[in-house]
Amino acid sequence: MVKDEENIMVILSSPSGVGKTTLTKKIQQKYQSFKISVSHTTRSPRSNEVDGVDYNFVSKKKFIQLANEGKFYEYAKIFENYYGTLKENVDKTIKKNDILFDIDWQGTKQLSKFKNLNLVKIYLITDKKELKNRLIKRNQNTSNEIEKRFSSYDSDIKHWSDYDFIIINKNLETCFKQIENIILSRKKNLSSIFKDFS
Numbered sequence: 191m192v193k194d195e196e197n198i199m200v201i202l203s204s205p206s207g208v209g210k211t212t213l214t215k216k217i218q219q220k221y222q223s224f225k226i227s228v229s230h231t232t233r234s235p236r237s238n239e240v241d242g243v244d245y246n247f248v249s250k251k252k253f254i255q256l257a258n259e260g261k262f263y264e265y266a267k268i269f270e271n272y273y274g275t276l277k278e279n280v281d282k283t284i285k286k287n288d289i290l291f292d293i294d295w296q297g298t299k300q301l302s303k304f305k306n307l308n309l310v311k312i313y314l315i316t317d318k319k320e321l322k323n324r325l326i327k328r329n330q331n332t333s334n335e336i337e338k339r340f341s342s343y344d345s346d347i348k349h350w351s352d353y354d355f356i357i358i359n360k361n362l363e364t365c366f367k368q369i370e371n372i373i374l375s376r377k378k379n380l381s382s383i384f385k386d387f388s
């Protein structure tokens with residue numbers, strides 16, 4: 191049986207539009223041990239999003255209530271909406287699985303304070319010109335939202351130094367391989383530590 195202590199929590203952060211949602215889904219498809227953390231958000235669902243799968247979509251009132259009750263490991267206000275990671279979901283999942291978080295730098299800072307978590311923090315960046323093309327191409331935001339997301343790039347990347355690894359996403363496959371190597375090497379290290387001590 192996989193030991194609880196051997197399970198890891200991988201955070202993928204990036205400026206909006208760099209491709210982390212695609213990458214997290216790709217990791218989960220290849221590695222069954224990984225579950226994606228489903229955040230709570232006050233943002234409205236996009237046409238392709240499913241409640242309980244992509245996010246738990248909640249009202250602002252409900253979100254604030256959960257925050258006041260201390261139910262989140264972390265939460266942040268991003269582009270006028272709230273996003274947060276429920277403690278209960280993480281604590282239950284980590285007993286049997288590795289977890290992937292698609293969260294921003296504010297959430298990463300808050301999660302880092304919990305020293306008992308086996309965190310691997312990865313920051314993805316891409317060329318600024320490339321980013322604008324992606325935001326337009328994915329067709330999920332209004333032009334006003336695209337502008338807001340694009341202009342947050344500079345302030346967002348200032349937080350790269352809070353992460354363990356920085357990866358440039360020029361090519362999705364190469365980027366995926368790099369993330370895979372990081373994950374596999376961390377899992378291997380942990381399993382050899384626990385073997386030595388068991």
Ligand code: 5GP
Nearest residue numbers: 229265266268273274275292293294296297
């Ligand atoms: P989107 O609206 O494009 O789905 O997400 C906007 C940003 O919110 C992304 O950078 C994403 O990583 C971040 N995000 C999603 N869920 C959470 C969360 O639970 N906590 C934090 N801090 N950020 C989140």
